[in-house]
Amino acid sequence: MATSVNRSCLTYLLHLAQDNLDFRLPEIKALLALRGKSFHPSGDFQEKTPFWCLDGLAEEDVRGVMARSVCAKSAFELWGHGQTHSELRTSLLNYPSENMSPFMHKDSTYRINVYTFNKTLEFPDRIKRIDAMDYLPFEGTVSLKSPQHIFCLLEDYGTDPNDIPEHPNYIYFGRWIADGQRELIRSHSVKNRHFIGNTSMDAGLSFIMANHAKVNENDLVFDPFVGTGSLLVACSHFRAYVCGTDIDYNTIHGRGRSSRKNQKWRGPDENIRANLRQYGTEEMYIDVMISDASKPVWREAPLFDAIITDPPYGIRESTRRTGSHKDVTKHADGIYLESHVPVSQAYHLSDIFTDLLNFSAHHLVVGGRLVYWLPVYRPEYSEETVPLHPCLRILSNCEQTLSSHTSRRLITMEKIRKPEELDGLAQFADGRFSPYQGHNAFREKYFSGLNKRCIKEDNKAVVNGQ
Known part of the structure; x- marks a missing residue:
């Protein structure tokens, strides 16, 4: 004994x-x-x-x-x-x-x-x-x-x-x-994946995100910017049920141009479900649907055990939401034809993160986790620029360097209480909850730094007589 x-x-x-x-x-x-x-x-x-x-x-x-x-x-x-x-x-x-x-x-x-x-x-x-x-x-x-x-x-x-x-x-x-x-990084590499896109998440980071979110067997996990479903693949490996949404019709339905070299168009079975089938976890797949992350489409209830996502930054994928600054005339019966393509407009990063945190506060179970990527311009970064919400507390903030002047930070938050009516006024009562507008210029700052580096390299080549 x-x-x-x-x-x-x-x-x-x-x-x-x-x-x-x-x-x-x-x-x-x-x-x-x-x-x-x-x-x-x-x-x-x-x-x-x-x-x-x-x-x-x-x-x-x-x-x-x-x-x-x-x-x-x-x-x-x-x-x-x-x-x-x-x-x-x-x-x-x-x-x-x-x-x-x-x-x-x-x-x-x-x-x-x-x-x-x-x-x-x-x-x-x-x-x-x-x-x-x-x-x-x-x-x-x-x-x-x-x-x-x-x-x-x-x-x-x-x-x-x-x-x-x-x-x-x-x-x-x-x-x-x-x-x-560590073998999962090789076995689930996007190089060998059936369905990929320009922004498919690296396998290793996908599994790290699932672990940060404490994804467990029989959990329900949601990705509001699902893309080609890399995060769903990782979560389904740990036997969680997975679902997601995306505003891109072609990505959700696996249509349009292929991201693969020497392949012009996507094949007939290139979709998220096929990815889970490839790894033997298709039974954990609930579904994905076309949806605008800025619009409320879910019933008001704590539905998800974890929300894991990689929002668009405006670099490889545009940040768009449905809507227009102009008056759009609706069909007489209020129903659009199946072929209708909604008008879209810019979706600022500060709005993306505000909506994401609000959605998580309302639709995560208490104790559930939100894990997402936050792009930052390193010279201007401080902890005060990380979005906050009264119902969520930050557990970790990890940096992945992208270049000398940009990086993205993996933010893990946990829901600590149910939302209250006055939470919507928190940004006015406490400046910590006000959206940081500097995120909106990330795309311009990203390419500004890239152009400066190219000019510096060109000048160096001229000096060397090349």
Whole structure:
């Protein structure tokens, strides 16, 4: 009984991928929250490093996180650590033998791997590292192909490839628990997807967004700017029911010009449903429909467990909504013909985000999450430019750099209460809730910076006599 108690109070080591650094902590926190657990780092926590030590978890919690995470590579039960191999030895010898013995008895098989971050070791050096650990009481048989237990010696040589130290900054040893879901980035790559468009979301980021939103089995997830459905694909993988809307008729129906090289028109079965069918999750597909995100079409009720979206920025896709500054004469019976194409007008970014937050406040369940991309002009960015709503609180704000002067930020918000009548007046009572109008000029600032860079490169070429 004492052993089972000890095994529920272990320290676990996460090895994380060194990309999308800003997105890693919110993802791990969200996945722990799905299991009712909090994030408790052990010791001196440094967010940007590839190794995190976590306390207060059981092994099934770690396995649950790794079954979802695309930011984490592997997880280990941490047995020992130190700045030198001597410190590692002392740490391992002080580790409770009752925690080791279930995995080291004579009837077991095992393998020891050596992993180095930011440095490559020759094979003989790896063997030396393993042989030097003969002080551990392994009684089982070595099996390189199919061991029952895998152990790993991990050496961290820092994150600067131009300044690699001779000796590791830190060393860890532990029992392998599980790998993350990095394979999803390859298996769901848009390069191999049946139906894509100019703005189809990268597979890795799609899964990160689904994790930030705490998408869970049997949830109902909505994307109001669905496009070609990349976010629906990611959410359906986690067994959530998915639906969406978009103002673009051709995208929703899979018609018009193709985004693929050497293909002029889209094929007869290029649509969002076909994408989910490709990955075996068609049964999670509810439907998509043509709709204007600025117009209320849903009944007033908390319908969705999560809203995940990538609004148009006006770069690759225009920001449009139905309507006109002119008087439009309606048909006598108030019904348009099927071939009717509504008049559209500009949909400013500040209005897009105001409408998105208002929609989420009314249609998310309490505790549900909104995850969306906010484009920013970096020289003018501050936290005050992030849209707010009285019913939603910001949980995370992660930056993905697009250029020297632009980026987009992944905003995760959680609904904390039901909307009230006076919420519509919040922007007048509290300046924090007023829409930031600077977002409306993002397109002009984006291309302004691009043109300046092109002119600078042209001038440099002239100076060099090219």
